[in-house]
Amino acid sequence: MKLKLNLSICVVLMLVSSGCGSSNNSSSSGSTGGGGTGGGGTAVTNVYLSGYTTSATTGKGVATYWKNGTATSLTDGTVNSAAYAITVSGSDVYTAGMMLSATTANTVATYWKNDVATNLTDGTKDAEAVAIAVSGSDVYVAGFTISDAGYKVATYWKNGVATNLTDGTSYSDAHTIAVSGSDVYVAGTTMSKTTSSYIATYWKNGTATTLTDGTQIAEALAIAVSGSDVYAAGVTTSASTRRNVATSWKNGLTINLTDGTTDSKALSIAVSGSNVYTAGFVSDATYGTPIATYWKNGVVTNLTDGTKYANAEAIAVSGSDVYVTGLTTSATTGNPVATYWKNGVATNLTDGSSYAVAFAIYIASE
DSSP states (O other), X not given: OOTTSOHHHHHHHHHHSOOTTOOOOSSSOOTTOBOOXXXXXXXXXXXXXXXXXXXXTTOOEEEEEEETTEEEESSOSSSOEEEEEEEEETTEEEEEEEEEOTTXXXXXXXXXXXXXXXXXXXXXXXXXXXXXXXXXXXXXXXXXXXOTTSOEEEEEEETTEEEESSOSSSOEEEEEEEEETTEEEEEEEEEOTTTOOEEEEEEETTEEEESSOSSSOOEEEEEEEETTXXXXXXXXXXXXXXXXXXXXXXXXXXXXXXXXXXXXXXXXXXEETTEEEEEEEEEOTTTOOEEEEEEETTEEEESSOSSSOOEEEEEEEETTEEEEEEEEEOTTTOOEEEEEEETTEEEESSOSSSOOEEEEEEEEEO
């Protein structure tokens, strides 16, 4: 997604294309991960979300995060920006996303610690940061850079130092990151040099594992690690209908969440005990509009009715509570509204007077 495009176009692209804000929810710390429990006394559950709002003055996208519904703007609206991912470590809030370079008009991969920005790239070429994880004092960010050949390159940064996961001679992208112990997992997309189709791929410490064979278009948009098990979520393509199929994988085993009758995608995955939660969208059979959806162990729950655009970008689980975030559409203005659901009940973070989307969620018990 490129915010230097018209914002209305960007929202449509998010609904039918990538899962920028999606990441893991397991024992490791990731952009949509569940938080731990604080010390003695009664724990307070805090809901952190990240995305963008729109400046009333400039009309530009403003990277934003919310804590329990209260918004913090990370930029001033001079240039377009967005926060695709969020995590919390202690009292510090980390977000990752992009800002537009005022000099080159290219996107700059950026992360913020609290409200202080760190640019990971210099704006010479487009780059974006779409996922973030913190382990101890180390900050891990995933996204893409652009190679000298002009292709997207799946990239992650550890404490600002970039590691390219491919050689840049063909397309690749990194959509999410998870850290488990000393292991770094990144999920994303590579391209078959034979068929030119996207291949769902994840990397463990830089070593690639392909989840699909390149005969059909597929992407891995989210990853979670629980013990020795590696879970991923994303999209494959139905061989019979050519529709997008929301898909998850456990240790490489494919699980289709829909039958390919209508388009669907899984943009986020969370693991809690023996339960696997995925979130994304299914296109309504009547209207063709995306329905914000999540699945628990493959059983679907629709969060919206399909009469207006909606999407579930990320999911997190805390105890018996299921949190999903994304967007709905204002019935009054038709603008996207940053929204999250707790156990199916919607809370709007914005009023629909201007464009806003929440891409990521993190639940912290403090």
